[in-house]
Amino acid sequence: MSAIRPARGFCRAEFETRFLRAQREMSALGLDALLVTAPANFRYFTGFAMQFWESPTRPWFLILPASGAPIAVVPEIGAGELAKTWIEDIRAWPAPVPADDGTSLLTAALNSVPHKHGRIGAELGREMSLRMPVAQLREVESALRFHSIADGSPCLWSLRMIKTEAEIAHIHHICQVASRAYGRIPELINAGDTELEACLKMQMALLREGADQVPFLPGISGPGGVSQIVCGPGERRLASGDMFFMDTGAVFDGYFCDFDRVWSVGPPDNDLARAYALVWQATEAGIDVARPGATTDDLFAAMARVLGTGDSNVGRFGHGLGLQLTEPPSHMPGDGTVIAENMVLTIEPGFEYAPGKMIVHEENVVIRADGAELLTTRAPAEIPVI
Amino acid sequence: MSAIRPARGFCRAEFETRFLRAQREMSALGLDALLVTAPANFRYFTGFAMQFWESPTRPWFLILPASGAPIAVVPEIGAGELAKTWIEDIRAWPAPVPADDGTSLLTAALNSVPHKHGRIGAELGREMSLRMPVAQLREVESALRFHSIADGSPCLWSLRMIKTEAEIAHIHHICQVASRAYGRIPELINAGDTELEACLKMQMALLREGADQVPFLPGISGPGGVSQIVCGPGERRLASGDMFFMDTGAVFDGYFCDFDRVWSVGPPDNDLARAYALVWQATEAGIDVARPGATTDDLFAAMARVLGTGDSNVGRFGHGLGLQLTEPPSHMPGDGTVIAENMVLTIEPGFEYAPGKMIVHEENVVIRADGAELLTTRAPAEIPVI
Numbered sequence: 205m206s207a208i209r210p211a212r213g214f215c216r217a218e219f220e221t222r223f224l225r226a227q228r229e230m231s232a233l234g235l236d237a238l239l240v241t242a243p244a245n246f247r248y249f250t251g252f253a254m255q256f257w258e259s260p261t262r263p264w265f266l267i268l269p270a271s272g273a274p275i276a277v278v279p280e281i282g283a284g285e286l287a288k289t290w291i292e293d294i295r296a297w298p299a300p301v302p303a304d305d306g307t308s309l310l311t312a313a314l315n316s317v318p319h320k321h322g323r324i325g326a327e328l329g330r331e332m333s334l335r336m337p338v339a340q341l342r343e344v345e346s347a348l349r350f351h352s353i354a355d356g357s358p359c360l361w362s363l364r365m366i367k368t369e370a371e372i373a374h375i376h377h378i379c380q381v382a383s384r385a386y387g388r389i390p391e392l393i394n395a396g397d398t399e400l401e402a403c404l405k406m407q408m409a410l411l412r413e414g415a416d417q418v419p420f421l422p423g424i425s426g427p428g429g430v431s432q433i434v435c436g437p438g439e440r441r442l443a444s445g446d447m448f449f450m451d452t453g454a455v456f457d458g459y460f461c462d463f464d465r466v467w468s469v470g471p472p473d474n475d476l477a478r479a480y481a482l483v484w485q486a487t488e489a490g491i492d493v494a495r496p497g498a499t500t501d502d503l504f505a506a507m508a509r510v511l512g513t514g515d516s517n518v519g520r521f522g523h524g525l526g527l528q529l530t531e532p533p534s535h536m537p538g539d540g541t542v543i544a545e546n547m548v549l550t551i552e553p554g555f556e557y558a559p560g561k562m563i564v565h566e567e568n569v570v571i572r573a574d575g576a577e578l579l580t581t582r583a584p585a586e587i588p589v590i
Numbered sequence: 591m592s593a594i595r596p597a598r599g600f601c602r603a604e605f606e607t608r609f610l611r612a613q614r615e616m617s618a619l620g621l622d623a624l625l626v627t628a629p630a631n632f633r634y635f636t637g638f639a640m641q642f643w644e645s646p647t648r649p650w651f652l653i654l655p656a657s658g659a660p661i662a663v664v665p666e667i668g669a670g671e672l673a674k675t676w677i678e679d680i681r682a683w684p685a686p687v688p689a690d691d692g693t694s695l696l697t698a699a700l701n702s703v704p705h706k707h708g709r710i711g712a713e714l715g716r717e718m719s720l721r722m723p724v725a726q727l728r729e730v731e732s733a734l735r736f737h738s739i740a741d742g743s744p745c746l747w748s749l750r751m752i753k754t755e756a757e758i759a760h761i762h763h764i765c766q767v768a769s770r771a772y773g774r775i776p777e778l779i780n781a782g783d784t785e786l787e788a789c790l791k792m793q794m795a796l797l798r799e800g801a802d803q804v805p806f807l808p809g810i811s812g813p814g815g816v817s818q819i820v821c822g823p824g825e826r827r828l829a830s831g832d833m834f835f836m837d838t839g840a841v842f843d844g845y846f847c848d849f850d851r852v853w854s855v856g857p858p859d860n861d862l863a864r865a866y867a868l869v870w871q872a873t874e875a876g877i878d879v880a881r882p883g884a885t886t887d888d889l890f891a892a893m894a895r896v897l898g899t900g901d902s903n904v905g906r907f908g909h910g911l912g913l914q915l916t917e918p919p920s921h922m923p924g925d926g927t928v929i930a931e932n933m934v935l936t937i938e939p940g941f942e943y944a945p946g947k948m949i950v951h952e953e954n955v956v957i958r959a960d961g962a963e964l965l966t967t968r969a970p971a972e973i974p975v976i
Contacts, residue, residue, distance in 0.1 A: 260916065282820050334724050
């Protein structure tokens, strides 16, 4: 893949294709439309890039009918900019209007959708949160004349799980940005830095290398290992004999990377060195198995076999990746997703190698016809030293 | 207020007080408990600082009963760290478990809450999104034996609108961080920079000055003015005669600042200079009126009087601020919130000073017994020049 930074945004044909795939999927699932409120879904279909989602005050709505053109129902404050995207039917109200914050406009638009199946799919299910007050959804539901609200998340995920080449180029770019930033850690970070200082240096390195934002950057240290991987950084200072763990969800033009790295501060003890080598080998096994036709259960099993454990500590050995840090599928027993071309996945085995000491390793790959292709620069096979 | 960086986190008494206030409020509103799922609410009551919210895969639940102790129902991956907070009753499951992702644990805990009023308040209403699948909420609702789910947002907002001194110290700190970063803009940014480059420099300056993260940093430029304030930055290059607008929602230890600044690239034209001076005066008027006993309607009216307009372009002239970039109340006609001591508010008048040219000005204040106290360093009365 190219090392050149991809252009921001996507061409009109990209969005038309996404919408046509959505329409095909809706018909197959018996939905007359999708109702979209969440930032990632809204951006997926419109290309609308806006940081203003950070303000929870105003809801934004997008209706994707199974036949006909998309309809956006949005606050006036953003209608002019949305009109610059490929969306043409835009209806706006002067939000915030607590008494009717788009409810009647949205209801009218939904009532105008042709009713073949009588169901509109909303973001009600798996790994989705509705970005509108539930009380407002209930109001809308009770005012629908021809439809009920059903779970649209299977439809949304089946689309978003398979990436386009343009999406893959975006994710590849941010993975390379983060790989370069990780590469500079040994020269940037020293024993004596606090976790917070170390993560600040990493955040600056990510921005310098080309990240737009860094929404996720935990950094956790501990003598010979760490007991958890979700909370931090804190004020703890790195000291010789520590393991230092960093995970990075940086963003370019809306798309995430998600992969971690582990260092030893000074020479590692034998337990840590062995655990690192094993989890690196498990990652190799995962990358090897990740090809079209295998399932997420197979992926989990291949990694678990190397680690000699069926317990992942985090419940799974990786997941999908794209407009969100984590997306379906989950590499775990029972998930049963058949891996397909153009999925972007994390390969993320982990285990507890000593009581209270866990290690997780992670790479990002895209699935091609003949197997997994790395988007990240592969971590060294032996634990690197700070 | 002190210029020293406040310690991260809060003492146990702070959380006990927040919880006791919540219990009083619940009793007044006829709720037997609050069910909390959203990051800001979860953190408000527990102090749990975690970037892992960025992964939408796993729901997290906190039950605050009107009598008795809080109960957390959370993924195993975070239970150990949550146990380091003041929360003692922690029930965990090995998420993700798609077939029962905490549903039965949560239901059992809710069914154990004493039922006096028969209602549990959830994040269903104003400016709130539930961070769990709506389908799961419906499942939980149908399994409740003694309660229905009601809107808990009035209870949550009435608590969160009034800040503690420790919260105010946090917000003051991040406001000062951003004020220092803004102060360096004229030396950092030059004509010829793209909006993206300019915002990158601001983001780095914010991190150097002490911000943890910068979730919100739009930067927008245009000849003599800008037509919107929500989308950007983009690839446009700053040129002489431009107005350049930046807004900043940076975070320290979970708390936001939210204020913008406006520059002229080279000498401003008369329209822009006049508009800037007027919106600066409107901000003065807003700060002057923002005192205990006045209403958000009064605030709007005072600023509109200076601007000579009843139309704010963004629907309101400011809002609350804290763990989120924007919180209730809204300074607008009909909001009717009585301003009270220890509210933290943005004062944010704006208007269209020429067709397609809008300007917004913003400061952050805390309400004291005798009036508003600035948390930000006041913008210059005349438009600054890059």
